[in-house]
Amino acid sequence: MPIRIRHRLLYTALLGSTAVYAQDYHLPEVQVRGPRDAAIGSADSASEGAAERESFQSRPKLRPGDIVEAVPGVVATQHSGDGKANQYFLRGFNLDHGTDFAVTVDGMPVNMPTHGHGQGYADLNFLIPELVSGVRYRKGPYFAESGDFSLAGSASLDYFGVLDAPFAEVTLGGHGFKRLLAAGSRTVQDQTWLGAIEVEGNNGPWDVPEHLKKVNAVLRYSQGSPTRGFSITGMAYKSSWTSTDQVPERAIDSGELRRFGSLNPTDGGKTQRISLSGKWFDKSADGDTQISAYAIDYRFDLFSDFTYFLNNPVNGDQFEQTDRRRVFGAQASRSMVNKIGGLDGLLSFGAQWRGDRIGEVGLYQTEARQRLSTVRNDKVTQDLFSVYGQQLLNFSERWRGYVGVRGDMLRYDVQGREPVYGPVNSGKGHDAIASPKAGLAFTVTPAHELYLNAGVGFHSNDVRGAAITLDPQSGLPADRVPALVKGRGAEIGWRFQPNENLTVTAALWQLKLDSELVYVGDAGSTEPGRASSRRGFEATLRWKIDRAWRLEADAALSRARFRGLAPEGEGNYVDNAVERVFAAGLTYIDGPWTTSLRLRYLGPRALDTTNTVRSRSTTLLNFGTRYAVNKNLTLGLDVFNLAGKKGNDIEYYYASCTAGEVVSGACNGGVDDRHVHPMEPRTARVSARWTF
Template sequence: MKKIILCSVMCLISTWIFAQQRILKGTVKDATTGENLVGATIQIQTTTKGTETDSNGNYQIEISNGTQTVVFSSIGYQTITKNIQISKDVTVLNIGLTTETTQLSELKINSKQNKTLGAQIVQKGVLKLRPINNAQDILKVVPGLFIAQHAGGGKAEQIFLRGFDNDHGTDFAAFIDNIPVNMSSHAHGQGYADMHFIIPETIGNIDYFKGPHEASLGNFATSGAAKLKTKSRLGRNVIKAEYGAYNYARGLAMITLLDNKNFLSKNYENAYVAIEGTYNEGFFDSKMNLRRLNGFAKYSLEINNKNFLEVSGSGFTSKWNASGQIPYRAVQSGMIGYFGAIDDTEGGNTDRYHVNALLNSEINENNTFTNSLFFVANSYDLYSNFTLFQENEVDGDMIYQHENRKVFGYNGNWENKSFLANKPLTSEIGAFIRADFNKMGLDNAVKRQITSSVNHYDLQEVNYALYLKETLELTSKLTFVAGLRGDFFTFQQEDLLNNTGTEKENAFRFSPKFSSYYQVTPSVQLFGKASIGYHSNYTQTAISRPDIHPLPKVEGYDLGTAFKIGEKFVGNFTAWYLKSDAEYVFVADAGGFENNGKSERLGVEASFKYQPLPFLWLEADGNYSHGKLLDSPSGENSIPAAPRFTSTGGAVFKFKNGINGSLRYRYLGQRPLVEDESVEAEAYFLVDAVLNYTKPKYEIGITVENIFDERWMEAVFYDSSKLKNETEPQDDFHFTPGTPFFIKAGITYFF
């Protein structure tokens, strides 16, 4: 009997030893260019275990002893299957994947493999085939997001998403390498997010979020957010030249300076620079003459096998003229043409510089610690004339908005992998500090000459934040994500004109987050989310109006599914609800805001991708929302400028002979411009196309926007203004015309 017991115990011990978990880790790259692949899937065959590569192309997964079969795949790349002998605690395996015609069969609908759980990784292959003239256009890849330019090509675009007119970023947060792009208490609008300093070709990955559900995101991330990550390595050098209609010209150079040459250390290091210059006369009767120069540099160092350092910096300067938002009655009467101007002295200039240092440390197999420090310097000058001659009948109503800002920040994140009652648990703790020091003001002007001052402020705003995020795999099919976030703000203001001394105000916002994911089958996932977010108010208003919370709350709920039918069809459907404690309309030219009270928005969104042929993708999305102001009477409670129905879609093709491209549409439906819906903005439907011929050493491409030369209003408002020959102000449509038929050609050389 004793022998039997002893033998059984030994068998159990040997079984435990054989089955104990080890770690498989490494990096997945593009075998041709050497670029790190983000979101590549690693699957242990015959099991449910899987993971994805992170923003640096790295992966880590628990794996059992013995011979294991591991499958590496990514959309647009050939799948690789490896038989690996696992016998030690940590096995390192780096993989290079070879490109092939994109196959939707590689896309996995599996919550356990999606580390971000709620972010959707935008595939670079699709992004490349979109018309991209500047970094702001990158946001168009977010389903349901539309942008509109209304003051020349040098100002941040207006953003629409989930029934929000986000202005320039009030309810949409943007990040680049963990640096927040949005500027609070900006001279031209709250949450102003100008992305023109980003060189599109340096972007390696984009994560986008819908709703306020991500615990690591704070201010302005209510309708959604986008996190952009620049490439850690170019893989190949690039020289690019483009020329198009209206004397559009752009040049780009991206050059690798170091690549594993052991110049500064004994370990792997890489450094590259990118320089972009753009000139554009524009299609307006009064030339825009946009001049923009961008520079970016990044240095990466593998200090040792546990610590990875990235240091980057950028510089940006831009100048432009603008035709403003013109009154429709001036066009109808023949006073000006559709692309004309009443005041053609509008425009501005802006400069931005930043430095960023990020250290990623692997403490052990289950713990990683990320620290980043950033500094941003931003100056801004904008001349606008919204009301024309309404206030000053002789010289006009031009205003001059300006600021000079310094931002200091820290972002820290600790991630721990453990178990709770034998269930896999990933814990994430983060800390964030951002301090803005901003001297800004508003002046009256005539033809860009200052005539009088309206307000000048010295503002200081500091945001301290802590968050906790727990991801628990309760069963093989059910995953819970719970988060808690606390944000504390200090607002400080000095009125430089009235010498009122220094005034201060503090505010706190607690934001719980919860999401659940249920894997019905390997091809069907259900999810539900309930969270709270916020956006901050102007510093000036936070101090002058203590009766109004400076951090109004937004409640968000999502219920939906992601699914796959066969190997060629992928789709998702989401119903959502957002309720805001305060519907702020920021009036930057008056230095304040209007509060339309509480609001709610209800919507649905659906999208699909279908691959009928190996070389062809079809895709489309539809988004409907309806919002109302809860404190206004029925019939007068519609939210002005809030989009109702939007849709984008088209076809993307890629042949083995190097020919690739896309044909895409974008539709923005009618939307009310006033609360009683008596005035609406017209819908528009536009079609764009891209055609490339790509070879290993070069690429030739043509981009056409607005193929059918539709006449459309890109930005439109319903406000009052007064023309010089009028006796009284009039309410009217004020609009910026959208791009007419536009074509550009480009050639790129790789080496």
């Protein structure tokens, strides 16, 4: 196949937001397939790819957000209730709830800027994992179509356009877990309707039952062929829960608190998300075009208590964070083959707009979910306008490369409604940034390929921080932060692929940020911090051993440090920055059996900037199996934390004060300690699926 044609087909079938994925639109005779993984001759870096569907669908998932662990090096944990966004780790980052890790579902962004709980908040609890047809990923700021929050990486989750057959599934598990899922599609000529509904409840292992109540629904209409068509999708999600947040380890060690106990039984929250989106695509010999738009209505209330009685010895330190917003967006992209100086190439370009209309983003002091005072109550409008272009050229049979540039402009308007500090913390502004990108690939042999990538990216800050004048907690002057913060990254990579059954990749990377976003325990949010530098090494193995067995293994090592002279009393370690991640999975698919065994290791990391206090490592082993009794009935068993390890999903180090310490006079301005949220004990779930 000529290089020009080969690249056009691979680009339009595999990589990037300018590419168009024919998710089996919608003809019965089209085999249901996901996106192909990156391959020699088509990949632009060693750290991009697409997870194999059999792998991410067969692996057991304790929570919907666990599906992002299909991205090599990503760890998803939880430090609160199951209605709250996961905690993510990748490439030397504690990504909090999504900062610097951009996630999209069916083309819609999940990350929320200027969010009530933290910048870039990415809640995937509305996801129905069984509907996910593909997980595509990229790491690093090397690609022009990657925008806000994608400095460490990005994951694109696609939904099916058509299902093999309608089904209903019931799942029951320990600690009161109950789930019902029904989904199906119907195709007439080139028109397809797809629908799914999910109902879930869970108490969890916690001494204070979680009382999770969740309802989720998807409805999609698609029309067209694999080369031209459109789809309209509606989603609706609502949940409420009581959460057990992280607790001081000293309370567990002393026996004051059980391992799964809570210091505030009224913590928890509720959230809902309703969206409508549409896509139109056209794939032709001249090029590929895609246009999409979306509208999201989002509501969020969260009650948290991380310091207990440190700041308010009488009423306690519980606070409420709220977010009421509507999100609108549109994007258009085009990719087309071209020639420059006689060289075959591929030109990709596009434009994007996202508008957040935040009716309320607030912070309130509360006791038992009753408001005591208002810290902040803001109305915010912000728009991000983006354009990008990228040109790939084939210099020879062995050399190819690309250059690209992205431009982003953010406009914002903050209107403070808290009567004391709201007016002085209001303001309008704008910021803009240009992000050049480049990459080079060299095919050493048909089985070996080398890559060099570099680029500039960015993350946005909470625009309330860009307009602030006085700290609403203390009334003291506050420093404003830039609305957009630049990051610079580079990577050297290698891919070994002797055949379609074996792929090995390795990458050496580095990333420098002008401002680190740091988790603040007593506010439950992120704040801008010092400039930082990261570097690391990653390796992956994907091996289809034979017809039935598949092996996956990932390793990620990283080093994260603040740059410059450390302030007095501080060091240069980036606290809670992940240092070592190892993961492995073994999958068996043959006849009626599908079985998966997954191992994940998260190594120790510095919990303070001086590296005086370090977290403990955690090792998690999950097992899942499915047996097709006949063409209609499939039985399943998932066992989470198979080895029964007593690790922690998250550890932080900061000062807090319990009620007992207040009474005894032991508080003295706060007790510095580890604060932990234990990972769940060994838990089993059984399921039965009836296919119609």
